[in-house]
Amino acid sequence: xxxxxxxxxxxxxxxxxxxxxxxxxxxxxxxxxxxxxxxxxxxxxxxxxxxxxxxxxxxxxxxxxxxxxxxxxxxxxxxxxxxxxxxxxxxxxxxxxxxxxxxxxxxxxxxxxxxxxxxxxxxxxxxxxxxxxxxxxxxxxxxxxxxxxxxxxxxxxxxxxxxxxxxxxxxxxxxxxxxxxxxxxxxxxxxxxxxxxxxxxxxxxxxxxxxxxxxxxxxxxxxxxxxxxxxxxxxxxxxxxxxxxxxxxxxxxxxxxxxxxxxxxxxxxxxxxxxxxxxxxxxxxxxxxxxxxxxxxxxxxxxxxxxxxxxxxxxxxxxxxxxxxxxxxxxxxxxxxxxxxxxxxxxxxxxxxxxxxxxxxxxxxxxxxxxxxxxxxxxxxxxxxxxxxxxxxxxxxxxxxxxxxxxxxxxxxxxxxxxxxxxxxxxxxxxxxxxxxxxxxxxxxxxxxxxxxxxxxxxxxxxxxxxxxxxxxxxxxxxxxxxxxxxxxxxxxxxxxxxxxxxxxxxxxxxxxxxxxxxxxxxxxxxxxxxxxxxxxxxxxxxxxxxxxxxxxxxxxxxxxxxxxxxxxxxxxxxxxxxxxxxxxxxxxxxxxxxxxxxxxxxxxxxxxxxxxxxxxxxxxxxxxxxxx
Numbered sequence: 001x002x003x004x005x006x007x008x009x010x011x012x013x014x015x016x017x018x019x020x021x022x023x024x025x026x027x028x029x030x031x032x033x034x035x036x037x038x039x040x041x042x043x044x045x046x047x048x049x050x051x052x053x054x055x056x057x058x059x060x061x062x063x064x065x066x067x068x069x070x071x072x073x074x075x076x077x078x079x080x081x082x083x084x085x086x087x088x089x090x091x092x093x094x095x096x097x098x099x100x101x102x103x104x105x106x107x108x109x110x111x112x113x114x115x116x117x118x119x120x121x122x123x124x125x126x127x128x129x130x131x132x133x134x135x136x137x138x139x140x141x142x143x144x145x146x147x148x149x150x151x152x153x154x155x156x157x158x159x160x161x162x163x164x165x166x167x168x169x170x171x172x173x174x175x176x177x178x179x180x181x182x183x184x185x186x187x188x189x190x191x192x193x194x195x196x197x198x199x200x201x202x203x204x205x206x207x208x209x210x211x212x213x214x215x216x217x218x219x220x221x222x223x224x225x226x227x228x229x230x231x232x233x234x235x236x237x238x239x240x241x242x243x244x245x246x247x248x249x250x251x252x253x254x255x256x257x258x259x260x261x262x263x264x265x266x267x268x269x270x271x272x273x274x275x276x277x278x279x280x281x282x283x284x285x286x287x288x289x290x291x292x293x294x295x296x297x298x299x300x301x302x303x304x305x306x307x308x309x310x311x312x313x314x315x316x317x318x319x320x321x322x323x324x325x326x327x328x329x330x331x332x333x334x335x336x337x338x339x340x341x342x343x344x345x346x347x348x349x350x351x352x353x354x355x356x357x358x359x360x361x362x363x364x365x366x367x368x369x370x371x372x373x374x375x376x377x378x379x380x381x382x383x384x385x386x387x388x389x390x391x392x393x394x395x396x397x398x399x400x401x402x403x404x405x406x407x408x409x410x411x412x413x414x415x416x417x418x419x420x421x422x423x424x425x426x427x428x429x430x431x432x433x434x435x436x437x438x439x440x441x442x443x444x445x446x447x448x449x450x451x452x453x454x455x456x457x458x459x460x461x462x463x464x465x466x467x468x469x470x471x472x473x474x475x476x477x478x479x480x481x482x483x484x485x486x487x488x489x490x491x492x493x494x495x496x497x498x499x500x501x502x503x504x505x506x507x508x509x510x511x512x513x514x515x516x517x518x519x520x521x522x523x524x525x526x527x528x529x530x531x532x533x534x535x536x537x538x539x540x541x542x543x544x545x546x547x548x549x550x551x552x553x554x555x556x557x558x559x560x561x562x563x564x565x566x567x568x569x570x571x572x573x574x575x576x577x578x579x580x581x582x583x584x585x586x587x588x589x590x591x592x593x594x595x596x597x598x599x600x601x602x603x604x605x606x607x608x609x610x611x612x613x614x615x616x617x618x619x620x621x622x623x624x625x626x627x628x629x
Contacts, residue, residue: 081182083189085111088178090195098202098317099305101132102164104195106176108147108156116180118188119147121158126172126197129162130315150180165304166199167319173197202318203230204237204275206303210322214297215329217457220247220289224301226272227280237272238306239283240313243299246291248459253284258311269313271306288457293328328356330454331364333440340465340597341434343506344421346379347462353440354410357454361405363443366394370417374432374464379418419464423507424558431596432464432507465599466508466554470515470590472605473500473614476622480530481568487622489610490629491578494570496526499585499608501547502564504557510601513549513592517585518542522577524570534565545585552592571610577625581609 092104106123110116125140140162150156166172175194181187209223224241228234238257243249245265252259258269270283289297304316337349351368355361369391370380382392384399394413396403401411423432440456475498476483485495501515519525525538525545535548547565556563569584588605610625612618 081112081114081185083191086116086178086180086189086191087111088176088191088193090174090176090193092174092195092197094197095200096164096197098165098168098199099163099315101161103159103161104174106158106160106193108150108158108178110150110152110154112182113152115152115154115183116150117148117183119150119156119178119180121145121147122177122179123158123160124175124177125160125162126164126174128165128172128316130165132161132163147178149183163315164199165315165317167316168199168202168205170199171196172199201229203232203234204228204303205318206239206301206320208241208299208301208320208322210299210324212324213327214289214324215327216293217288217290217329217333217455218453219250219457220287222285222287222299224283224285225280226275226282226303228275228277231277233277234275234317235273236305236308237275237303237317238311238313239270239272240302241268241270241283241285241299242266242302243268243285243287244289244291244297246289246297248288248290249285250287252286256285269306269311271311272303288459289326290458291326293326295326296323297326298323328354329456330355330357330449330452331361331440331442331456332356333366333438333456333458335368335436335438335458335460337460337462340463340599341419343374343419343423343432343464343467345464346416346418347434348414348416349436349460349462350412350414351438352410352412353456355405355407357446357449358407359447359449360407361442361446362403363396364402364405364440365443366399366402366413366438366440368392368415368436368438370434370436372433372435373430374419374423375434376418376420380415381417382413382415384413385415423464423467424555425507426555426559427509427553429554434462434464436460436462463597464507465594465597466510467504467506468510468552468592468594468601468603469504469557470588470603470605471502472515472517472585472588472608473502474498474584474608474612475500475615476612477617478615480566481528483568485570487618489571489573489577489582489625490627491573491575491625492628494524494572496568496570497584497610497612498566498568500564500566501588501590502557502562503549503552503590504562505552505554506558507554508594508596509554510552510592511550511595513552513590515547515549515588515590516544517546517588518544519569519585520583522572522574522582523584524572526568526570528568530566536565536567549592573625575627578627580625581611581623582625583607583609 087109089107090104091107093102096102106121123143129140131138131140143160145158147156173194173196175192177190177192179188179190205227207225214220224239226239243266247266249266252268256268257271260267268285291297298321300319300321302313302316302319304313307314332354334352335349337347341347353366370377380392385392385394386398392415394402417434419434438458442454446454479498481498483496483498486493487495489495503513529536538545552563571584573582585608587607590603592601611623
C-alpha cells in the first residue's frame with residue numbers, strides 16, 4: 001500500500017518524471033502485416049503462374065463474345081419478322097364503264113425469311129358490284145379466301161371480278177386485307193390496300209328536266225330523258241323516277257309499268273326493254289308538288305336493268321338527282337286537320353289562305369272538292385261558305401274578306417265533315433280515306449301577271465282508322481271444349497269452364513295483336529286449347545295467360561269470320577266462396593297497331609266470374625258456390 005501511495009503522490013506532483021518502460025506490455029499483441037489485394041500472394045511462385053495464364057483467359061472470353069455476335073449476325077435475320085416486308089397491292093382500272101365486268105388482281109409478297117401461316121385475303125367489293133356468270137345476279141359486298149401458308153419470299157396472286165353499276169362520274173373504291181400469323185408466333189397481323197376508281201361512262205344515260213323554282217301546289221310536268229351511248233343493244237332496260245313525298249302523282253306518259261308508294265315518296269317505273277345504239281327518248285310524269293316554302297325537293301331518276309320479277313330497277317347504269325326549291329304560291333292555300341279519324345267520326349278542317357302577290361286581288365274564289373269512299377258527302381258543312389254542285393265555295397258574297405285582298409293579307413276558313421260508319425273491306429281493297437282538293441284563284445287578270453298561273457292549290461288526305469274490337473267471354477254449355485264438374489260449383493270439387501277470346505277488325509290490317517290476362521290462385525289452367533295451333537301460353541309462376549295473335553286481317557268479323565281462340569280452366573272453390581260468384585279470369589287487355597294509320601289500340605274486358613253472362617243456358621242456381629254436401 002505504501003508503494004501505491006507513493007506512486008499516487010508522484011502522479012499528481014508537478015514536474016515529476018517517470019523512467020521509460022524496459023519491455024512491451026503483454027496484454028495486447030502487436031499487429032501483423034496483412035495482404036492488401038488478390039493479386040498479392042504469400043508465395044512468389046503462385047503469383048508468377050497466375051500472370052502467365054491471364055492473357056489466355058482474357059483472349060478466350062473475347063473469342064466467346066465474338067462467336068455469339070457472329071451467330072446472331074448469321075442466324076437472327078432469319079428469325080426476326082418485319083410486317084413492313086409483307087406487301088399487298090390491288091391492280092385494276094382507274095376508270096370504268098357502268099355495267100362492265102371489272103377484274104381486280106390482289107398481289108401479296110412475303111419478303112421476310114419467315115413463312116406466313118393461316119394467311120387469309122379479305123376482298124371488299126365496291127358499291128354497286130354484282131356477281132358474274134350466274135343465272136340470277138347477286139349483290140357482292142365481301143369475299144374471303146384462304147391462302148394457308150405463304151413461304152418466305154413467295155409471291156401470291158388472286159383475282160376478283162364483278163359487274164359494277166353506278167352513275168357517271170361517281171367515285172368508287174375497293175379494298176383488300178391480308179391477315180396472317182408469322183411461323184412460330186401466336187400474334188396475328190394484317191396489311192391493307194385500296195384502289196379508287198371512277199365510273200366515267202355508261203351504256204345508257206339519264207337526265208331530268210325540272211324547274212329550278214316551283215310554287216307550292218303548282219302542277220308540274222317532270223321529263224326524264226334517256227340516250228344510248230353504246231355501240232350495241234342494251235337489253236332489259238328500265239327507268240325509275242323517285243318523287244318527293246309531297247308530290248301528288250297524277251299521270252305518266254307513256255303509262256307507267258309500276259307505281260309504288262314508299263315512306264319517302266313515290267317511285268314510278270317504266271319498262272324500256274331493248275335500247276338500240278344511238279336511241280334516245282323521254283318519259284313524263286305529272287302531278288302537284290306540295291310542302292313548306294323554301295323546302296328543297298329532290299327528284300331522282302335511275303336507268304338500269306329491270307328485274308322481271310319485282311319490276312324494280314336493280315342494277316343502275318346511270319342515275320341523276322335534281323333539286324328544286326319550293327317557293328310560296330302567289331295565292332297560297334293550305335289545309336290542316338287530324339291525320340286520323342274513326343269510322344263514323346267527325347273532323348274539322350282549317351283552311352289557311354294568303355295573298356303573296358305584290359298587288360291586291362279583287363273577288364278571289366276558294367273552292368274545295370271532297371271525295372273518297374270514306375267521306376259522307378252529305379255531312380260537309382262549310383263555315384261562311386256555300387255549295388256549287390259538288391264543291392264548297394267561298395266568295396265575296398258570302399265571305400266579305402274576299403271583296404278585296406291586299407298584298408300580304410291572310411285569313412282562315414273551316415269546314416266540318418263526317419266519315420261513313422260502315423267501311424268494312426278485306427286487306428286487298430283500297431284503304432278508307434277522305435280526300436280534299438283546294439284551289440284559290442282570281443276571277444280576272446291581275447295587272448302585271450297576265451298569262452301567269454297564280455292559282456294556289458293544296459291537297460289533304462285524312463286517313464280513317466279501322467274499328468278494332470275485342471271480347472272475352474266465359475261459358476260452360478255453349479263451348480267448343482266439353483266441360484265437366486258439378487253445377488252449381490261445389491267447395492272442394494273441380495268444375496271446368498271455357499274462356500273464349502275473339503277479335504273483329506273492320507277496314508285495315510292490325511299487326512302485333514296480343515291478349516293478356518291472369519288467373520286467380522284457386523283456378524287451374526287445364527292446357528286444353530281450341531284451335532290447337534293457337535299461340536296461347538300460361539306462366540304458372542305468375543299466373544299470367546297470353547294469346548299472341550299477330551296479324552288480324554282487315555274485314556275480320558265483317559266480311560270474314562271473327563278470329564277467336566278458347567282455353568279451359570278448372571275452378572276448385574274454397575269455403576270463402578260459398579254463396580258467391582268467384583272470378584275465373586281477371587280483366588283481359590288486348591293491344592295492336594293499325595298498319596295503315598299507325599293507330600295504337602289498347603282494349604280491355606272485365607273479369608269473368610261464374611255468373612257466365614254470355615252462356616244463355618246456365619241458370620241462376622248454377623252460378624253460386626255451394627258447400628260440400
